[in-house]
Amino acid sequence: MTNYRLFAWTVTLVLVSVAPVVAQSQGFNQELKLRPDVKPAFHVTPMSHKFEATRGKRIPVKFDIESVERPTVLHVQTVSLRQESDGTILPDTESPAPDNLELLSPADIQLAENELSTIECRLRVPSNSGNFHSFGLLVTDLGRIVEQRPIAAGDNKTRRVGVRFVTRYLLRVDVTVTGARGEDAANIDIESVELIEDDGFAKARVWITNSTESPLEFQAQAGFVRAGSTAGKNRFSLSMPNRQSVESDERYNVRILPGARLRLEHRLPEAAFPGEHEMEVSLITNRRTRKKQVFPVTIRAGEFPAQDALLIQAARDITVAPSQVELSMRRGGNRRVAVEIKNNSPQDVTVDIQPQSGSAFVDGLIVRPTELKVRAGSHRKFLATLDAHNSDDLNRYTHLNVIVTSDAGEIVGEFSIPVALLARTEQTPLVQWDPLQWDGSTEPPAFVLPVRNTGQMHLPLQGNLKMVDAFGRAVEMQAGYGRWLLPGEEFLLRFRTKFAPPAGKYRYQIKIDGDDSTPPIEIEDELQMGPELPESAREAPEPATAS
Known part of the structure; x- marks a missing residue:
């Protein structure tokens, strides 16, 4: 049985008691208390059939149907199908149904309580060139009225709300x-390619349109490479968003109906750094490429902040991870961390790891090896270790200076990696923040929270911002993605958004998660969007502090 997102409405007439509207904190959210009484009127098994057959073959199709706890009257009809951009298939009652699926059993079915029946159909596989077809049956319960519950005498607060739900199942027959x-598949239009941000990482999105008269099934692959690079492309498969939870390789089978416009997506398997790139999209059936098209892609600095927080671009096509190294004498901490250098460039490079200053690393820090030869297309690791005999009582911070040189001796990359040497004694960050601000001057715009650390330990910044408008509608944004806020450092935590919110008053909640030894920081306040701010917003409050 194919795993689809199925179209179903649960049906019955529901009468519920509604308590008076109660305003939540600051009046932005409202609580509506409902007593639901919603049950499906009937069950159908299976929800979909999947067949393999030759053109023109006739196939009998059956669905078992059972009423649930009450008599019900059903109407069955063949129906045309339409497809959403995420791949979801829905009934199209406005278009004529195809005659390839014929209903043999009665269109109207009357069932007694818990009675079983069968829907019988006959499928004739179309004789056109399509390699995949999908047909639909729409089964609808005509509903019923539920007896009203009485309202107690003298109750002048309770109000009655009536909602009629209709159980409607879309049954699928795929072949x-x-x-x-x-x-x-060669006639599929590959319209455009873009990279979008997905939780701070780069995700490929490809838009396609089926301008043919037949449904099609195929696989789509993409290859991503820096423009002008001779390195091999990082290839990956694309899938429809509604199939991305499927665990088997069937998730990569793209099925598109005639006239449908779909988006195919997948997070990039490798880092994507600023510059000019190319993405090659291939459509494949029967292991043969039917269409191939190349698109230019431009990446700007800072587009994928989670990626930037996790690894460093040492040089063109050369990455280093992790971007921060924590060595700890505390219980459960790591005294040894491996740092990986990945060379995706076409040339061999030499990597030198040097102390932040002087000729030796700080006491207790051991780095081995300090020089590595990394061949093209390969990766190497070096180890940073905290000496087990280290007896410092205070946390210390340093940097590893890393220099990347080509075979010709030219320096092609130079950067530093922050290193935390944590003592056994418990020390914590002490974080201060200013009020949330709106910055519309950047691309993309962002809500900005200025933070600074006056404590003796770093804080990995994992920020979540929830904005709620006067109607209770909420939007959440992320920022930080684990970037360290070092002792004595100030930083702007940027919660990026695609566009400016409408003018008005908003209530916001910010949560900055700490590590196991640091409780989360929670901030709640109001923000006025628009040219005129209230008097309270014009005053500069004292910065808040949390440890």
Whole structure:
């Protein structure tokens, strides 16, 4: 049975008691208390059939149907289908139904309580060149009225709300055509390619349109490479968003109906750094590429902040991870951390690891090896270790200076890695913050929270911002992505958004998660968006502090 997102409404007439509207804190959220009484009117098994057959073959199709706890009257009809951009298939009652699926059992079914019945159909596989077809049956319960519950005498607060729900199931019959080559995939329009931010990382998004008259099934692959690079492309498969929870390789089978416009997506398997790139998109059926198209892609600095927090671009096509090293004498901490250098460039490089200053690393820090030869297309690691005999009582911070040189001796990259040497004694960050601000001058714009650390230990910044408008509608944003806020450092925590919110008063909640030894920081306040601010917003409050 194919795993689809199914179209279903649960049906019955529900009468519920509604308590008076109660305002939440600051009046932005309202609580509506409902007593639901919603049950499906009937069950159908299976929800979908999947067949493999040759063109023109006739296939009998059956669905078992059972009423639930009450008599019900059902109407069954063949229906045309339409497809959303995420791949979800829905009934299209405005278009004529195809005649390839014929209903043999009665269109109207009357069931007694818990009675079983069968819907019988006959499928005729189309004779066109399509390699995949999908047909639908729409089963609708006509509903019923539920007896009203009385309202107690003298109760002048309770109000009655009536809602009529209708149980409606879309049953699917899918067929893969045996022997069809799927050559029509060459006629799929690959409209555009873009990289979007997905939780701070880069995700490829490809828009396609089926301008043919037949449904199609195919696989889509993409290859991503820096423009002008001779290195091999990082190849990955694309899938429809509604199939991304499927665990098997079937998630990569793209099925598109005639006239549908879909988006295919996948997070990039490798880092994507600023510069000019190319993405090659291939459509494949029967292990043969039917269409291939290349698109230019431009990446600007800072577009993918989670990626930037996790690794460093040492040089073109050369990355280093992790970007921060914590060595700890505390219980449960790591005294040894491996740092990986990955060379995706076409040339061999030499990497030197040097102390922040002087000729030796700080006491207790051991780095081995301090020089590595990293061949093209390979990766190497060096170890940073905290001496087990280290007896310091205070946390210490230093940097590893890393220099990348080519075979010709030219320096092609130079950067530093912050290193934390944590003592056994418990020390914590002490974080101060200023009020949340709106910055519309950047691309993309962002809500900005200025923070600073006056404590003796770093804080990995994992920030979540929830904005709620006067109607209770909420939007959440992320920032920080684990970037360290070092002792004595100030930083702007940027919660990025695609566009400016409408003018008005908003209530916001910010949560900055700490590590196991540091409780989360929680901030709640109001923000006025628009040119005129209230008097309270014009005053500069004292900075808040949390440890």
